[in-house]
Amino acid sequence: MTLRLRLRKIVLEADTRAGRVYNLIIFGTILLSVAGLLVQPHPLRLAAPGEVPSWVGQLEHGCLLVFIADFLLHLWVSPRPRQYLFSFYGLIDVSAVLFFFVPQISSGLILWIFKFGRVLRVFKLLRFLDEAQQLGNALKASARRIGVFLFFVVMAQVVLGYLMVLVESSHPETQFQTVGQGVYWAIVTMTTVGYGDIVPQTVLGQLLAAVVMLLGFGIIAIPTGIITVETMQQVRRSGRTCLSCGAQSHRSEALHCDQCGEVLPPLSA
Numbered sequence: 001m002t003l004r005l006r007l008r009k010i011v012l013e014a015d016t017r018a019g020r021v022y023n024l025i026i027f028g029t030i031l032l033s034v035a036g037l038l039v040q041p042h043p044l045r046l047a048a049p050g051e052v053p054s055w056v057g058q059l060e061h062g063c064l065l066v067f068i069a070d071f072l073l074h075l076w077v078s079p080r081p082r083q084y085l086f087s088f089y090g091l092i093d094v095s096a097v098l099f100f101f102v103p104q105i106s107s108g109l110i111l112w113i114f115k116f117g118r119v120l121r122v123f124k125l126l127r128f129l130d131e132a133q134q135l136g137n138a139l140k141a142s143a144r145r146i147g148v149f150l151f152f153v154v155m156a157q158v159v160l161g162y163l164m165v166l167v168e169s170s171h172p173e174t175q176f177q178t179v180g181q182g183v184y185w186a187i188v189t190m191t192t193v194g195y196g197d198i199v200p201q202t203v204l205g206q207l208l209a210a211v212v213m214l215l216g217f218g219i220i221a222i223p224t225g226i227i228t229v230e231t232m233q234q235v236r237r238s239g240r241t242c243l244s245c246g247a248q249s250h251r252s253e254a255l256h257c258d259q260c261g262e263v264l265p266p267l268s269a
Contacts, residue, residue, distance in 0.1 A: 008077040011070075026070055030124050033063040033096075064100045071097055092123045138230040146223050153190075153219055160212055161186040164200065167208060171201045190216040241265075 010018045036059045039052060071093040078084040085094070139146075161182030168174040175198045176182050185198045189212045200206050244262040257264055 004077055007073060008079075011073050011077050026066070026124070029063050029066045032059060033067075036060055036063070060100065064097065067093070067096045067100075089124075096124055134231055135227075138227050138233075141233075142226050142230040145226055149222060149226070156215075157186040157190060158183055160190075160208070164205060164208055167205045168200055168202055171205075173201055175199065175201070186212060189213060190219060192216045192220065 009016055010022050013019050036056045039056055074084060074090070074093060075081050084090045161184070162179050163182075164185060165176045165179055165182040168176040176185070181198060188195050188198075189209060192213070200209050242257040242260060242262055242264060245257060245260040255264060256262065
């Protein structure tokens, strides 16, 4: 077996011990780099001397070396390097390297773009979560139903906000001066956020607010149920059962059972 094939099994597959160690290193590096982001200053200005602890710079340089090595290894061992480069994970890997180099410039917009790009390295964690692909497929499959549902929710919020303005218009100290404020209140109330900056003063307005609050519970639960059902269907369609021990819910790229080590049956079309 050539060096490229050996590295391919380590970098692209997690079934081997070396592959798991490699993934653990990358996973830990991502978490450390995110920890370094937490002490970064305002994104529209460069850090003043001494504002950021010195260990952050050393941590950033160490993470950069690991990310560069990870990106180059993926590019070399990938069966289709061009396809990997322009894939979602490939673009995330590129951004994780590119946006380490924040330019010393005075343009706030370009500085913000580069600093925001550094946050994208968080998405590298998705590579280690097999459930993320199932969730993505479930969201894609249920996007139309959720979109229609959200459309009706927006219409309901406009109607409820308008009704609240009408109800509260008779009170001399009403806080609802425009329909826009009513819609804003409906959104904040229906999503159970409840800032409390705009509140109804009349009894009828308070009754309407109670109805909107109760509607909020159901509105939050409905898209959750849609995604949950679609996710379960994705699992049933993509899941494989070990013929030896009966274990289920194996990763899509797994070749052997996680429980007994037997060869898994091929994925169904």
